[in-house]
Amino acid sequence: MSQPVVNIGMVGHVDHGKTTLVSALSGVWSDTHSEELKRGISIRLGYADCTFYKCKNCNEPECYCTTSKCPTCGGDTEEIRTISFVDSPGHETLMATMLSGAAIMDGAVLVIAANEPCPQPQTKEHLMALDIIGIKNVVIAQNKIDIVSREDALKHYNQIKAFVKGTVAENAPIVPISAQQKVNIDVLIKTIEEKIPTPKHDLDKPVTMFVARSFDVNRPGTTPAKLSGGVIGGTISHGKLAVKDEIEIRPGRRVESENRESWVPITTTVTRLIYGGEAVDIATPGGLLAVGTKLDPAMTKSDGMAGQVVGKPGTLPPVWQKFVMKTQLLDRVVGVSEDEKVKPIATSEPLMLSVGTSMTIGVVTSARKDEAEVKLKRPVCAEVGSRIAISRRIGARWRLIGVGELIG
Numbered sequence: 116m117s118q119p120v121v122n123i124g125m126v127g128h129v130d131h132g133k134t135t136l137v138s139a140l141s142g143v144w145s146d147t148h149s150e151e152l153k154r155g156i157s158i159r160l161g162y163a164d165c166t167f168y169k170c171k172n173c174n175e176p177e178c179y180c181t182t183s184k185c186p187t188c189g190g191d192t193e194e195i196r197t198i199s200f201v202d203s204p205g206h207e208t209l210m211a212t213m214l215s216g217a218a219i220m221d222g223a224v225l226v227i228a229a230n231e232p233c234p235q236p237q238t239k240e241h242l243m244a245l246d247i248i249g250i251k252n253v254v255i256a257q258n259k260i261d262i263v264s265r266e267d268a269l270k271h272y273n274q275i276k277a278f279v280k281g282t283v284a285e286n287a288p289i290v291p292i293s294a295q296q297k298v299n300i301d302v303l304i305k306t307i308e309e310k311i312p313t314p315k316h317d318l319d320k321p322v323t324m325f326v327a328r329s330f331d332v333n334r335p336g337t338t339p340a341k342l343s344g345g346v347i348g349g350t351i352s353h354g355k356l357a358v359k360d361e362i363e364i365r366p367g368r369r370v371e372s373e374n375r376e377s378w379v380p381i382t383t384t385v386t387r388l389i390y391g392g393e394a395v396d397i398a399t400p401g402g403l404l405a406v407g408t409k410l411d412p413a414m415t416k417s418d419g420m421a422g423q424v425v426g427k428p429g430t431l432p433p434v435w436q437k438f439v440m441k442t443q444l445l446d447r448v449v450g451v452s453e454d455e456k457v458k459p460i461a462t463s464e465p466l467m468l469s470v471g472t473s474m475t476i477g478v479v480t481s482a483r484k485d486e487a488e489v490k491l492k493r494p495v496c497a498e499v500g501s502r503i504a505i506s507r508r509i510g511a512r513w514r515l516i517g518v519g520e521l522i523g
């Protein structure tokens with residue numbers, strides 16, 4: 116397997132088949148967290164790498180697969196590219212996790228099960244999140260066609276068409292599949308190849324990596340072999356990282372002294388770089404990377420470092436404890452059964468802000484017409500101009516209400 120070059124998100128309503136599809140494409144379960152197995156829903160972001168191949172013999176019709184020998188004719192294939200799938204949870208309470216995953220997606224597969232009317236609430240909410248974060252390359256997988264009649268599948272297809280009208284997915288191709296029975300997976304691969312290109316990466320800029328997960332080395336089954344020390348997982352957005360590099364992690368760790376808190380950047384050394392279980396000496400953008408470090412595993416366990424940003428010392432963007440953002444609110448709150456109107460942002464209200472892979476609560480200290488000043492519970496490391504997904508607590512849940520831009 117070569118190094119992955121693109122991250123593709125699996126998004127959509129709970130139980131519509133995202134994890135099953137990642138498994139059908141990659142041959143592995145993207146997440147085997149014990150709590151998730153018990154509850155039967157994805158709780159954290161799942162990851163899996165998958166190499167796509169094209170058969171050299173079966174040209175009519177073109178044959179795509181995930182194995183180096185063609186499953187149809189047994190002939191040789193050529194490798195196209197390796198993809199990292201980011202499997203997001205579809206449950207409504209886990210929207211923040213979905214948003215932090217969306218920050219590292221270059222494109223997305225919106226999975227919509229054909230045996231339920233479309234749209235379901237998180238089908239809407241996830242599509243809106245892609246729109247807000249600016250993910251334009253979307254493919255729709257109309258899943259579970261094995262359990263509906265042809266007539267119902269067509270009716271459902273038309274529901275999808277009506278639902279995506281006027282959204283970022285208006286022209287997204289819709290591929291009917293069965294992830295469980297592995298039907299039409301080759302067509303889905305071909306469509307992903309056509310619709311979700313590899314982004315252009317700048318290798319000359321100083322390296323920036325967004326941390327989406329982190330582990331201690333003791334988590335069974337998931338930590339690549341031969342790693343010691345704390346492991347951070349995420350994606351490089353530009354630049355390169357090499358084994359033995361000195362790195363800085365920001366905002367870093369919280370320090371409290373004389374009742375005042377501050378955040379101190381962490382420095383450490385890269386000991387291993389691993390893509391999909393394989394060690395490399397140099398890591399480049401695209402794909403999900405595990406970085407072995409000399410950090411104390413207690414710091415990295417249970418996603419403790421998620422939301423941090425990694426770079427060479429002295430090169431990372433500023434850390435903000437408060438900032439002003441330009442805001443643009445949605446007309447209606449999506450993701451609830453009855454859409455309701457979005458009220459303006461008010462002074463003193465808490466908002467959940469997703470900036471890159473970081474999620475933080477920001478209390479509004481001043482609300483103006485299209486701007487809000489917020490004081491953050493946890494600081495973020497971000498460039499001026501970064502996009503911010505804004506959620507508000509409505510009932511018992513955080514709901515996406517708009518998008519912001521960090522202006523200073």
Ligand SMILES: Nc1nc2c(ncn2[C@@H]2O[C@H](COP(=O)(O)OP(=O)(O)OP(=O)(O)O)[C@@H](O)[C@H]2O)c(=O)[nH]1
Pocket residue numbers: 127128129130131132133134135136155156157158203204205206258259260261262292293294295296
């Ligand atoms: N009949 C049928 N069942 C499917 C298909 N794909 C998935 N399923 C089943 O649907 C259920 C949910 O599948 P998951 O892959 O866990 O769904 P998910 O979207 O990842 O769920 P969350 O991550 O919790 O939101 C499981 O019982 C799967 O076996 C399919 O193509 N056909």
